[in-house]
Amino acid sequence: MLSKEECEVLLQRCLKGNADFAEIFEEDTVSEGISMVEGEIEEVNRIVRAGVGIRLYKDVQSVYGYTNELDMNSLNALIDGLRDAFGQADHDKEIHLERVEIENRHPVVIDPIEAPLSQKTQLLMEGYQAAKKQDKRIVKVTGSLSNVHQNVQIANTQGRLVQDTRVRTRLAISAYAQEGENMQSGSDSPGASQGLEFYETRTPESIGKEAARSALVLLEAQDCPSGKMPVIIDNGFGGVIFHEACGHSLEATSVAKNQSVFTGKLGQAIANSCVTAIDDGTIPNAWGSENVDDEGFPQQKRVLIRNGILENYMVDRLNGRRMNQPSTGSARRQSYKFEPTSRMTNTYIAPGKDKFEDLFEGIEKGLYARKMGGGSVNPQTGEFNFAVNEGYLIENGKITKPVKGASLIGNGKEILMDIDRVSDNLSRAQGMCGSSSGSIPVDVGQPAIRVSKITVGGTAHE
C-alpha cells in the first residue's frame, strides 16, 4: 500500500489544477475459485489484484484513472493526464492526512484464503454427497467455492485516510435431476462476510440438500399459467422484487440526474402503508456489509421507506453534490477499475404482522413464488422483470401443483402500492448485483409478501 506521505504528495499534485477534491482508492486483493463436478475437483484459480484508482472532482464533473503500475512516476503521469481535463492552473494546497481508525464489525475466525486447500475442497465434497444421496434421479452435481480477501485504503483531500479489510466466502451447489428427456436444475448458494466458520451454521450438507430438493420439485412441475393474478412471494431471495422494482430507482445514480421514477418524491407515499424498507450495510458478517463504503465513509443503516413514505435515497459523494445532500455511505465499486457510485448493500422489507398462512386467505387462483431467480429494472420507466425458479399454483386458498417457466413483470411504482400483506418471517439471501460500478455482493431480503395483482408470464394457455 502507498504510505501516508506518498498519498499526501499525490493528492497535492491532484489539486494543482482546477480540481476541488481528489481521492485515491488502493486495493490489494486475493480471490480464489474452486470448482467441482460430480465429486471431482476440476479447477482452482487464484487471482492477485492490486491497483490504484484516482478521482478528481470539479463541482459535479469527475475524472477517473486507474492503473496497476504503482511507482510514483506512473501515478504522477496518470494524475497529470486527468488534471488537464479541467484546464491548466497552478494552485498550491497542502494536504495533511489523518488516519481514521474503524471498528471491525465483521470478525473472521478462519481466513478463507489462508486456510489449506484440502479444508476447502472438503466443503465442496460434503455438498456434493448431500445432494447426490437425496434421490437416484439426481444425475449430476456441480459446485463452486469462492473466497476473497480485499484490503483497501482510501485517502482524500479532506484529510481522511481509512483502511478496511473485506473477507467473503460463498458456496454454491447445483443439482441436476433427470427423468427421461426431462432435465431440471436447482441450486443454493449462501455466502457471508465471514471466514470458513460460516459453514458451521450453514452446513454444506444443507446447501446440497436444498439444491437437490429444488431440482426434484421441478421434475414434477407443469407449465405456468399466464395473466394478471395475485402472487405470494416467499421470504429470503424473494426480496429481489424490492431490489429490482424499487431499490435501483432509489440509488442517487439515477435519482440525481432525474432518471428515476422516484426523483423528487421524498416525503410522499410511494408504497402501501404496510411497507417499510431498509438498506443496512452494518449487519455483522452479512454478505453485503462492509465497515466503510468505497469512499471511506462509515457504513450506515438507511431507512428508505417507512410505512409507505419515501424517507431516504442512497447517496454517494458526487451525486450528493448534485442533489445537495450528504453522502449516506452508499458508494460501492467492484474494484479499483470502477469509479464508485451509489449502490445497495443488504436491502430488505421489514417484517409485518401477518402469519405466512394468512396471506393465502381469499385467493381463488394465484401463484406462490417460493424461489426467485434474478431480474432487472429500467429506473427511468420503472419497468422491471424477474424470474420465478420454483413456483406453485394457489387454488382456493391452498398451495397445489408446482409450476415452471414463469417470470413476473410490472412497474415499480405500481407494485409497491399493490403489496397488500406482509408476513412476519423475514430472512435474507445472497446475490451479485451488476451496475455501472461493476458487480458487487448484496443481500436481498423480505418476509413473505402478497401482491394483489401482477403479470405472470408463463407458457400455458387455457
Add this chain to the structure above:
Amino acid sequence: MNKQAWIQCALEKGMDSLEIYQSLSSRRSMTWYEGKLDTLTNSRVMGTSIRGVYQDKMANMAFEKIADEDKEKVIDQLIEQAKLLSTKEPDQIREPESFEIVKKETKWVRPSNELVQQTLQDLEQKLKAYDSRILQVNELGYEEAFGSRCITNSLGLDVQDEDQMQILMAYVVAGQGEDVQVNYEVEIVEDLARFDLDAFVKKVCDKALEKLQASSIPSQSMPVIFESEAMTSLFESFVGLFNGELLYKGISCLKDKMNEKIFSDKITIVDDPRNTDALSIANFDDEGCPTYRKTLVEQGVFVQALHSTKTANCMHTQSTGNGFKSGYASTVGVSPMNCQIIPGNHSLEELCQIMNDGLVITDLQGLHAGIDFVSTNFSLQASGYLVKEGKRSQSVTLITVAANFMELMRSVMEVGNDLDWSYHTIKSPSIYFEKCAISGE
C-alpha cells in the same frame, strides 16, 4: 518479467510445462451531460496469468502485481494446486503450430480530447433538437479501448496480437404525457471527424419515439418475429448449447445429439473468428491454437461442437480454436467468436408482410435471469409492435414472451437477411416463428 527464468524454475521443480499469458489493456472514455464534460476515465492495466501442467493436471494463477523473485513461491503454489485436482482426462498446454494470418483493415483514427468533447456537445444539441418529445439525453459517451495479448510457453509457443475499438453511445428518453420510453444505441467510430452524426441521431431518436404510446396486449399465443437485436440476445443466451465443456458435463441438451436434426432446416450456424466482417478477429485463441471457420448446424443438423484443448481431450477430438478466456485472469473456457445464424432472403418488412398478423419483438429484458439453460425454457420481458395486414401497427410493452428454445428453433417460418455485426461477436438476423406464448393484460 524474465519469462525464461520462470519456465526454467517450473521445469526444475518438476512441472511438465508452463505458459505465461500477458495482456495489456488501456482505455479512454468520456461522457457528456447537460452541456458539460461529465466524466473522463483513463486507464492502463497489465495482467499476467500463469498456468502449467503437473502430472497431467492444470493449475492456474493470475497477477496484477508480480516480481521475478516471487517465482519459486508461485511455482510451489501451482504444484500444490495441481496435486489437489482430481480430473480424469489429462490437460495440456499447446505445441506451436504454423498458421496463416488474416488481417482486418480498419483505419482507426484516434481523436483528440477536444474533438471528442466537441462531438459530444454537437450530438447532445442535435438529439435535443430532433423532436420536442425527446425529453432528456441520459448518457452520451465516447470510449476507446486498446488491448494486446502475448502467450509464451515452455514448448516454444510465442504468439502475440493487438485489438482496438472506438465507439460512440447515446441513451435518450422520449416522453408524451405520462408515457416515458428510452432507447440506447452504440455505434463503431473509425474516424470521429468523418462520422455521420445526423444519421446516428435519427436512429437513436426514431427508435425511442416509435416506442411511445405503447400498451400491453391480452395474453395469447401468436405468430412472432424476433427482430435482429432481440434474436441476437436470445441466440447469445443459448449459444452455450454448442459449448464442448457443457456437452461433456451433460448440461447441454445437445449431448448425444451429434448429426441429428435439432432445428428447422432453415437454420445454419457458423462460427468464424477470422470473419473480417465482424468488429474483431483472432487468428489464434487464448491457448495459441489457430482459429478457423466451422459450421455448427447445417440446415438444422448439429454437426460440430466448439472445443478448447481441454474439452477436446475430454471428448477425444481436436480443439476448434475456441479456447478463450473471459478476461486475462480467468481460466481458459470455451466460447464462440464471430458466430452467426446465416441470413436468409427476406428483409424485415417482407417478413412482416409474410406474417401478415402477429407481433414483432424488438427488445428483450432480464436475459440473465429469465432463461433456464438446462431445460431451454425461457420467459422474458419484451417490447415491440403489432403487425396488422402486413404493416406496423400499435407499439407493445410490458408483455412477456415464453417458449422452449429447442422447440422454437424447430418452428422457424422464415429467416431474415438483416444481419449487421456492429460491435457483436455473436449475431442473428430477424427470424419469424410460427407462434409463441405472450402474456400481458
